[in-house]
Amino acid sequence: xxxxxELLSALxxxxxxxxxxLIILGGVILGTVAGLLPGIGxxxxxxxxxxxxxxxxxxxxxxxxxxxxxxAEYGGRISAILLNIPGDPGAIMTTLDGHPMALxxxxxxxxxxxxxxxxxxxMLAFLGLAFIAGPMSELGLAFGPGAYFAVVVMALVLSAxxxxxxxxxxxxxxxxxxxxxxxxxxxxxxxPRFTFGSFTLLEGIDxxxxxxGVFGVGEILASTTMxxxxxxxxxxxxxxxxxxxxxxxxxxxSLRGSVIGFIAGVLPGAGTTIAAxxxxxxxxxxAPESAGMGKGAVRGxxxxxSANNAAVSGSMVxxxxxxxxxxxxxxxxxxxxxxxxxxPGPGFFDANPELAWTIIGALLVSAIMGVVINIGASxxxxxxxSIPMPFMAPVILMLALISCYSIxxxxxxxxxxxxxxxxxxxxxxxGMAPALLVIGLVLGEMLExxxxxxxxxxxxxxxxxxxxxxxxxxxxxxxLALVSVLPWRRMFxxxxxxxxxxx
Amino acid sequence: xxxxxxPTATDAVxxxxxxAGSRTTSAGISTIVLGFLAVFFFINALLxxxxxxxxxxxxxxxxxxxxxxxLCTTILGIVAILRGGVEVRPVGGGEILRVGWxxxxxxxxxxxxxxxxxxxxxxxxxxxxxxxVFGVRLSLARACGLFAINIVIAMVLxxxxxxxxxxxxxxxxxEYWVFGGLQL
Numbered sequence: 001x002x003x004x005x006e007l008l009s010a011l012x013x014x015x016x017x018x019x020x021x022l023i024i025l026g027g028v029i030l031g032t033v034a035g036l037l038p039g040i041g042x043x044x045x046x047x048x049x050x051x052x053x054x055x056x057x058x059x060x061x062x063x064x065x066x067x068x069x070x071x072a073e074y075g076g077r078i079s080a081i082l083l084n085i086p087g088d089p090g091a092i093m094t095t096l097d098g099h100p101m102a103l104x105x106x107x108x109x110x111x112x113x114x115x116x117x118x119x120x121x122x123m124l125a126f127l128g129l130a131f132i133a134g135p136m137s138e139l140g141l142a143f144g145p146g147a148y149f150a151v152v153v154m155a156l157v158l159s160a161x162x163x164x165x166x167x168x169x170x171x172x173x174x175x176x177x178x179x180x181x182x183x184x185x186x187x188x189x190x191x192p193r194f195t196f197g198s199f200t201l202l203e204g205i206d207x208x209x210x211x212x213g214v215f216g217v218g219e220i221l222a223s224t225t226m227x228x229x230x231x232x233x234x235x236x237x238x239x240x241x242x243x244x245x246x247x248x249x250x251x252x253x254s255l256r257g258s259v260i261g262f263i264a265g266v267l268p269g270a271g272t273t274i275a276a277x278x279x280x281x282x283x284x285x286x287a288p289e290s291a292g293m294g295k296g297a298v299r300g301x302x303x304x305x306s307a308n309n310a311a312v313s314g315s316m317v318x319x320x321x322x323x324x325x326x327x328x329x330x331x332x333x334x335x336x337x338x339x340x341x342x343x344p345g346p347g348f349f350d351a352n353p354e355l356a357w358t359i360i361g362a363l364l365v366s367a368i369m370g371v372v373i374n375i376g377a378s379x380x381x382x383x384x385x386s387i388p389m390p391f392m393a394p395v396i397l398m399l400a401l402i403s404c405y406s407i408x409x410x411x412x413x414x415x416x417x418x419x420x421x422x423x424x425x426x427x428x429x430x431g432m433a434p435a436l437l438v439i440g441l442v443l444g445e446m447l448e449x450x451x452x453x454x455x456x457x458x459x460x461x462x463x464x465x466x467x468x469x470x471x472x473x474x475x476x477x478x479x480l481a482l483v484s485v486l487p488w489r490r491m492f493x494x495x496x497x498x499x500x501x502x503x
Numbered sequence: 504x505x506x507x508x509x510p511t512a513t514d515a516v517x518x519x520x521x522x523a524g525s526r527t528t529s530a531g532i533s534t535i536v537l538g539f540l541a542v543f544f545f546i547n548a549l550l551x552x553x554x555x556x557x558x559x560x561x562x563x564x565x566x567x568x569x570x571x572x573x574l575c576t577t578i579l580g581i582v583a584i585l586r587g588g589v590e591v592r593p594v595g596g597g598e599i600l601r602v603g604w605x606x607x608x609x610x611x612x613x614x615x616x617x618x619x620x621x622x623x624x625x626x627x628x629x630x631x632x633x634x635x636v637f638g639v640r641l642s643l644a645r646a647c648g649l650f651a652i653n654i655v656i657a658m659v660l661x662x663x664x665x666x667x668x669x670x671x672x673x674x675x676x677x678e679y680w681v682f683g684g685l686q687l
Contacts, residue, residue, distance in 0.1 A: 051670045166589045168580040172537060175573035179544045182569065186562035193551055193562055194544075217609065224601040224636055390637030391649075394629035395656060397609055401616065402660065406670040414613040422606060426536045429529040430580075431590050448565045455560050 003134050010357035014365055020063060024362055027064040028369045031071020034088075036079050036385055037392065038223070041088040042072035042329045043435065044215040046336070048399045050208055051406040058340040059355055063362035065336060066316070069329050070122060070363060073272060073309045074370040077114045078381055082107060082234045090272025090308035093280040097293065097300030099234070104296050106238035108378065113242045113298060114305040115374040117254045121306030122367035124258040125265065125313035130360055132266075133349065136321040140346030143322075143470065145453035150471035150478075152447045155268035155324045157478040159439050162267065162274055167485035169432045176423075177440020178447065180205055188452055200412040207335035207441050209404050213417035214434040215332075216400040218424020220393045236382050240375070246298050253283050253299035254306040261307030265314020271327025271435070275311035276304035313363055320344050320356055325442065328435020334442045524593030530584045532594070541577035545570035605636045620675015621665070625657035626650065 014020050034045035046065050053061040076091030081098035094114065101110040143151065156178070160170035183194045184204025195201040242250075257279035264275035283303040287293045293300045315326025323345030325331035337344050342352060349356045374381070404413040424434045451465070458464035466475050548566035583589050612628040630646075630653060633639045641649060654677075661678050664670040674683065 051664050051668055055668050166580065166583050168576050168583055169589060171576040172541075172573065172580045175569060175576055176540060178569050179540075179566070179573055182566045188560075189562045191552060191562045193566060194547055221602050221605055224605060225598055390633045390639045393637065394625075394632040394653075397612070397632065398625050398629070398657070398660060401609075401613060402664050402670060402672065405672070406664070409671055411613055411617065415610070418606065418609055418613070421609075423536065423540075425602060426533050429592050429594060430533045430584055431592070444569075451565065452560055460560065 003131055006134075006353060006357045007130050007361065010354070010361035011364065013354075013358065014063075014361050020060070020358075020362075021365070023060055023064050024067040024365050025369055027067030027362075028071035028074075028366050028373060031068035031073075031366075032075035032078075032370070032373060032381060033384055034068065035072030035075025035091075036087045036381055037075075037387075038079050038083070038085045038087055038389075040219070040396065041076075041215070042069045043211065043332050043438070044219055044396070045072065046329065046332045047208060047211040047215055048396070048403050050212075050403045053336060054339070054406065058337075058342060059358060062333075062336070062355065062359050065333055066312075066359055066362050067366035067369075069333070070309065070312050070366040071370055071373075072329075073122075073312055074115065074118050074374045075381070076308070077118065077305055078111065078374075078378070079385055081110045081114065082236070082382060082385060088272070090276055090311065091304075092273060093276040093304035094301065094308075096280065096304075097295070097297050100294070101296035101298075101301060102234040105235075106296070107234050107236050108238040108240045109242055109246065110238075110296075110301060111236075111378045112240050112375050113246060113250060114301055115371050115378075116242070116247075117250060117257070117302035117305040118309040118374070119367055119371035120254045121258040121261055121309035122313065122363070122370065124255070124306075125262040125310035126360070126364050126367060128262045128310075129313040129316055129363065132317055133320055133356075133360065136317060137346060137349040140322050143346060144468070145450045145457065146465040146468045147470040147474065149447065149450040149454050150466065150468075150474035151322060151324060152443050152450065154474040154478040154481075155318070156440060156443060156447070157481050158268045159436055161481045161485045166431065167482075169430060170436055173427060173432045173434070173436035174440035177437040177442075178444035179440075180210060180437075181441050181444025182448070187449075198412075200408075200410060205416060205441075206407055206413065207438070208332075208339065208407060209413045209417050210420045210441055211332050211335060211438055212400050212403050213420025214424030214427070214437055216396060216403075217417055217421025218428065218434060220396055220400075221421055221425040222428045223389055223393060236379055240378070249298040250302035253279075253303040256282060257303035257306030258310040261310030262314040264307065265311035265326050266317045268318055268324050268326055268439075271315060271329070272308040272311040275307040275314070279303040279307035309367075316359070316363070320348055320359070322346065323348070323446065325439055328433065328438055331435065331438040331442050335438075338442070524595040524598065526591045526593045528596075528599070529591045529594045532599075533591075534581050534584060537577050538581060541570075541574045545574050601636050601638075605632065608632055608636065617673045620678055621672040622654065622657040622661055622677045623675040624673075625660070626653045629653040629656070 030045065031042060034040045034042060045068055072088050073090055076086055076088035077094045077098060079085050079087035080091040080094035081102050084095050084099040086092045086095055098110050098114060156174045160174045161167045183201055185192050185202055192202055260279040260282065261275040264278055280300065280303055283299050284293050287297065287299060291297050291299060311327065315330045318324040318326045319330045319334060323343065325334050334344060400417060401414055404417045405411065407413055427434050454465040455462065466472065548570040551563040551566060553561050553563045584591060608628060608631055612624055616624040630650060633649065658681065661672060665672040666682055
């Protein structure tokens with residue numbers, strides 16, 4: 001009952017505040033545009049908004065950021081359907097049936113059906129977030145430093161093994177992020193680490209600078225390959241409103257996608273991409289041959305779209321209740337919360353109830369605004385998509401420069417971001433997800449701090465830290481995740497495979 | 504191209520991108536960068552002063568453990584890359600040149616912004632990125648049009664961030680003339 005009261009109070013607060021409503025509307029529009037433009041995405045857009053965020057209180061900037069995040073998931077589908085290029089990683093699976101549908105002359109229908117599916121996913125996941133977040137936050141209060149250390153280890157391992165092309169490279173990306181988090185003065189001893197005589201590095205590397213680098217600059221460096229052929233846009237043809245048959249075809253897949261998306265969102269590091277991947281995979285298994293999956297099937301379009309939007313709210317659960325990012329974008333949000341001196345995690349709801357519930361309420365309002373904008377303004381949004389990357393890229397780099405510079409009014413931060421941009425580009429070459437580096441970076445400090453506290457409590461006995469029952473559970477989950485990604489088939493199943501091939 | 508597609512504004516952009524890429528080059532670049540990072544971090548972690556406390560953990564312990572993990576995972580990752588167990592995006596010489604040029608331009612942009620002002624540096628940077636990195640070839644008239652658009656974009660960004668949001672951006676003569684003179 002308390003949850004309902006808190007939620008209604010937050011929604012009432014948003015509804016009666018025109019400025020907050022405008023902020024959320026602005027966030028959804030910005031997010032939709034950022035999502036539909038290939039090469040930007042929510043993480044980059046949120047990182048680039050830093051100069052705006054630091055001038056306003058958290059009560060305004062955080063609803064702006066979450067509405068932008070959800071808006072980007074709505075927007076990502078537009079380029080996936082019209083260009084066959086996902087605007088953001090969460091829309092990768094949308095291309096499989098969305099673009100074929102557009103090629104069949106039903107682009108407008110595909111856009112409206114997917115917007116409705118996104119709305120369903122957002123709404124269901126919002127309910128999940130609202131009713132799970134509170135109790136889970138209470139549960140988190142039972143964690144000591146040892147258990148917390150184990151949770152962070154689990155989150156890092158799960159992120160590394162779930163995202164990207166190869167688990168080992170995922171672990172490398174996470175380890176690079178943790179390594180970067182050790183730069184600067186070590187708080188317990190006060191000694192500098194990896195500063196190489198630089199005063200700027202004494203404060204450590206600001207996560208926001210690294211984020212702008214790997215996402216903003218890195219994405220632009222990778223987009224220098226974007227040519228004319230990759231931006232041939234489908235006509236916005238077909239009827240805007242879906243038929244009753246199409247709606248019936250999409251209902252169950254959309255509901256299944258929402259549930260899968262929410263669960264995938266809650267998993268640390270999994271995020272929208274994995275959510276869309278799982279839900280599409282399930283629909284492909286369930287669909288009969290006649291459904292035409294991969295050839296413009298409604299169920300193939302709605303399932304990943306519901307899932308990636310549901311994952312947004314899902315990823316807020318570990319962020320707000322445990323301080324663990326559920327996706328790359330929530331890692332950026334975590335960096336923002338830390339910038340404001342707020343520590344999301346156990347006790348966050350007790351310490352900042354109004355802010356926490358405003359963030360959740362903003363997700364609901366964003367979902368409603370998102371569906372209205374994305375159906376009503378589809379033709380306009382499609383026009384934005386025709387702006388070529390060669391003219392968009394310099395503007396993004398200008399924003400990257402302003403965002404980095406605004407943190408400490410220092411050009412050194414711009415060069416650090418450039419270095420991270422190069423690293424982000426190299427990571428993309430081998431399919432390493434830059435989000436993993438960010439997750440490692442924002443969780444690295446938490447990992448070391450909790451380890452130090454836990455070792456302090458146990459007199460330096462590491463075994464005592466991890467043998468705590470709660471910590472043990474998380475460590476076992478992490479180990480299982482590691483074991484599950486080992487190349488077992490290559491080690492033991494080679495002969496069988498060879499035999500099969502011969503047959 | 505399908506019957507349902509139509510050309511867009513991107514047709515104004517010349518296409519220098521259809522080049523044969525090499526997976527070996529991508530694998531080589533990523534191996535060198537990742538390997539260098541892991542070795543560099545590990546060696547420097549070993550060189551940190553230990554000064555461990557009673558609980559046995561000092562400023563050195565955590566980075567050394569992270570360094571070991573980083574080194575191990577990087578070695579295994581590099582092995583996976585070299586054995587073809589990872590999907591590597593092929594990269595050609597042209598792309599490397601464009602990326603390198605983009606890095607140089609951004610570095611010069613960051614340096615020049617303090618010498619000539621935000622708007623001036625941004626306009627030059629935008630023109631150079633569009634024309635060199637992305638290979639846009641424009642007639643004189645279109646180049647002038649793009650130049651004017653870039654001035655407007657840079658001025659709008661200056662107005663939003665410097666004037667309204669108080670992010671202190673370096674002021675050049677154009678910004679001073681437009682905004683400084685008006686005492687905004």
